Amino acid sequence: MKLSIKKYGALLAKYMKNSKLSLFLLALILGGSIGLQLVNPMLISFFIDGIGANKPMNDLIKAAVLFIIAAFTQQLLAIASTYLSQNIGWRTTNTLRRDMVKHCLSLDMNYFKEHPSGELVERIDGDVTALFNFFSKLFISFANNVLLMVGIILVLAFKSPLIGLAFTLFLVLAFSILGRTQKDAVDNFGKDREITTKFYGFLGEHLDCTEEIKVNGAGSYCLERFMELLRKWLPIRLKAHLSGYKIWITLSGLFGMGDIMIFALGGYLWYKGNITLGLVYLMINYFQLLENPLDQLREQLMDIQKATASIIRIEELLKLTSSIKDDGTASLGEEEELSLSFEEVSFSYEKEIPVLQNITFDLGAGKVLGILGHTGCGKTTLARLVVRFYEPDSGNIYLNGKKQQDILLKDIRKSIAYVTQEVQLFHASVRDNITFFNPGIPDELIISTICRMGLKDWYENLKEGLDTVLVPGGGMSSGEAQLLTLVRVFLRNPRLIILDEASARLDPVTERFLENALSTLIEGRACIIIAHRLSTVQRADNILILDKGRMLEYGQREELLKNKNSRLNELLSFGIEEVLV
Numbered sequence: 239m240k241l242s243i244k245k246y247g248a249l250l251a252k253y254m255k256n257s258k259l260s261l262f263l264l265a266l267i268l269g270g271s272i273g274l275q276l277v278n279p280m281l282i283s284f285f286i287d288g289i290g291a292n293k294p295m296n297d298l299i300k301a302a303v304l305f306i307i308a309a310f311t312q313q314l315l316a317i318a319s320t321y322l323s324q325n326i327g328w329r330t331t332n333t334l335r336r337d338m339v340k341h342c343l344s345l346d347m348n349y350f351k352e353h354p355s356g357e358l359v360e361r362i363d364g365d366v367t368a369l370f371n372f373f374s375k376l377f378i379s380f381a382n383n384v385l386l387m388v389g390i391i392l393v394l395a396f397k398s399p400l401i402g403l404a405f406t407l408f409l410v411l412a413f414s415i416l417g418r419t420q421k422d423a424v425d426n427f428g429k430d431r432e433i434t435t436k437f438y439g440f441l442g443e444h445l446d447c448t449e450e451i452k453v454n455g456a457g458s459y460c461l462e463r464f465m466e467l468l469r470k471w472l473p474i475r476l477k478a479h480l481s482g483y484k485i486w487i488t489l490s491g492l493f494g495m496g497d498i499m500i501f502a503l504g505g506y507l508w509y510k511g512n513i514t515l516g517l518v519y520l521m522i523n524y525f526q527l528l529e530n531p532l533d534q535l536r537e538q539l540m541d542i543q544k545a546t547a548s549i550i551r552i553e554e555l556l557k558l559t560s561s562i563k564d565d566g567t568a569s570l571g572e573e574e575e576l577s578l579s580f581e582e583v584s585f586s587y588e589k590e591i592p593v594l595q596n597i598t599f600d601l602g603a604g605k606v607l608g609i610l611g612h613t614g615c616g617k618t619t620l621a622r623l624v625v626r627f628y629e630p631d632s633g634n635i636y637l638n639g640k641k642q643q644d645i646l647l648k649d650i651r652k653s654i655a656y657v658t659q660e661v662q663l664f665h666a667s668v669r670d671n672i673t674f675f676n677p678g679i680p681d682e683l684i685i686s687t688i689c690r691m692g693l694k695d696w697y698e699n700l701k702e703g704l705d706t707v708l709v710p711g712g713g714m715s716s717g718e719a720q721l722l723t724l725v726r727v728f729l730r731n732p733r734l735i736i737l738d739e740a741s742a743r744l745d746p747v748t749e750r751f752l753e754n755a756l757s758t759l760i761e762g763r764a765c766i767i768i769a770h771r772l773s774t775v776q777r778a779d780n781i782l783i784l785d786k787g788r789m790l791e792y793g794q795r796e797e798l799l800k801n802k803n804s805r806l807n808e809l810l811s812f813g814i815e816e817v818l819v
């Protein structure tokens with residue numbers, strides 16, 4: 239798994255362009271910190287040799303004071319570098335997270351069908367988090383650690399070439415041994431990330447279906463699959479962590495051996511009178527100082543490999559494009575009414591399995607089209623085509639006479655409201671649930687719309703009014719939730735409404751509220767209602783009956799009612815709710 243330096247550079251340049259000053263400061267601070275790490279032991283070495291050589295007290299006190307100042311400054315630099323690197327890391331990864339969420343939202347529905355929500359969370363958060371170190375200070379700190387090592391060797395080689403050579407040999411040996419141990423760890427951590435993604439995919443999918451799982455008593459089966467996944471995960475995780483542990487043991491072993499070497503060499507050279515006691519101290523101190531950058535470099539190499547895997551996955555995701563091209567330029571205007579036409583439209587989700595075939599109809603501005611048909615005949619699919627979640631395989635869809643592909647996608651989505659049967663509530667206040675977090679809608683308008691849509695009693699019982707927090711999947715009856723979606727739509731003020739009527743039977747009072755709300759809502763707007771109720775069919779101007787994706791009957795409702803042999807009359811005589819629900 240490799241990436242070119244150019245790719246790393248491009249990513250860093252893109253996401254760090256707003257952090258140039260912070261990066262520059264961080265590089266300075268880390269450089270300063272390296273200098274101090276090298277200087278401090280030299281001061282102590284000077285102090286030790288100074289005592290031995292009976293240097294004036296003044297010089298020794300100066301060295302001691304300098305040591306204290308340097309140590310204090312080092313702590314301040316450590317705080318500043320932590321602050322800066324955290325800041326850079328969070329800012330850049332948050333920008334990347336935002337870009338990924340934005341990109342995912344632009345993808346077509348097929349993508350969401352194929353990727354469970356948990357997997358997306360892991361992609362957007364897990365992979366991006368793995369890049370935190372990469373962005374925060376990886377390359378600067380990497381360069382600094384190399385510099386620190388080179389600095390140590392140069393200072394020692396200057397004082398004694400033999401000691402410089404011994405340190406260099408030790409580092410070469412350490413890197414080659416660690417490199418081998420590391421490879422194992424990277425492979426094992428890669429496998430661990432893969433199964434982690436799978437686990438979160440599983441979790442997200444099953445949490446979404448908690449109600450169905452409980453109702454159908456499938457809890458134990460799901461738990462068994464959950465345990466199976468955990469059982470697979472355990473050895474992989476253990477292996478990954480053991481290989482991390484192996485690196486730690488190797489490193490400790492290397493430094494244990496190194497310590498022996500340094501003590502022996504230092505003792506021998508001092509005994510022979512080749513070096514001073516201060517230099518022996520410097521050797522020992524520098525050797526201990528090496529452990530940190532060596533360990534950090536090892537970790538950083540591993541971080542680069544982990545980051546590489548994440549960058550590749552992120553790139554793959556960002557490369558995906560929506561099959562729905564948003565390159566239209568025509569506008570739908572702000573005020574015009576909206577009309578819709580289907581012209582010989584055919585569509586299939588999967589090749590060779592047609593879902594809609596040759597659908598043709600017109601929906602004039604301000605008119606209501608009722609769509610009827612058995613389950614699975616393609617009603618929802620037709621609605622999805624209107625809002626351009628999918629593209630027809632053949633035929634054309636027109637809005638106000640303009641081809642759908644030529645119109646700006648944002649205009650389509652703004653002008654059309656699609657109310658599905660499933661009411662989704664956010665864990666948020668009533669206000670946010672209604673406005674979709676748009677702070678520009680005044681409370682008075684929200685409250686008056688709530689009352690207008692028949693939810694006055696419900697609203698008056700809310701303890702904290704619009705600030706009351708709703709919980710997804712609870713706190714509202716299905717009738718109330720449906721009315722709430724109508725409030726949402728009314729406030730959006732769309733020009734075409736598609737309403738997939740809930741097939742669940744509502745009590746007569748709620749049904750009457752819903753009827754009234756609907757009348758208010760659709761007044762003056764074009765409307766497609768996937769009808770499940772007789773009362774809805776009665777308000778339609780035109781009726782389209784689908785059967786296995788084909789048009790079984792289409793025409794003006796009144797004309798169809800006059801025709802005794804029409805399919806509509808047949809449906810009505812059986813009772814539409816009985817036939818379609």
Ligand SMILES: Nc1ncnc2c1ncn2[C@@H]1O[C@H](COP(=O)(O)OP(=O)(O)OP(=O)(O)O)[C@@H](O)[C@H]1O
Pocket residue numbers: 351587588593611612613614615616617618619620
């Ligand atoms: N995302 C999808 N991918 C593949 N096939 C799909 C998808 N959505 C629906 N289908 C299939 O397309 C056909 C039409 O489904 P659609 O949901 O449009 O029917 P419907 O008339 O709305 O049904 P219902 O009244 O039950 O909601 C069905 O055979 C269904 O299995």
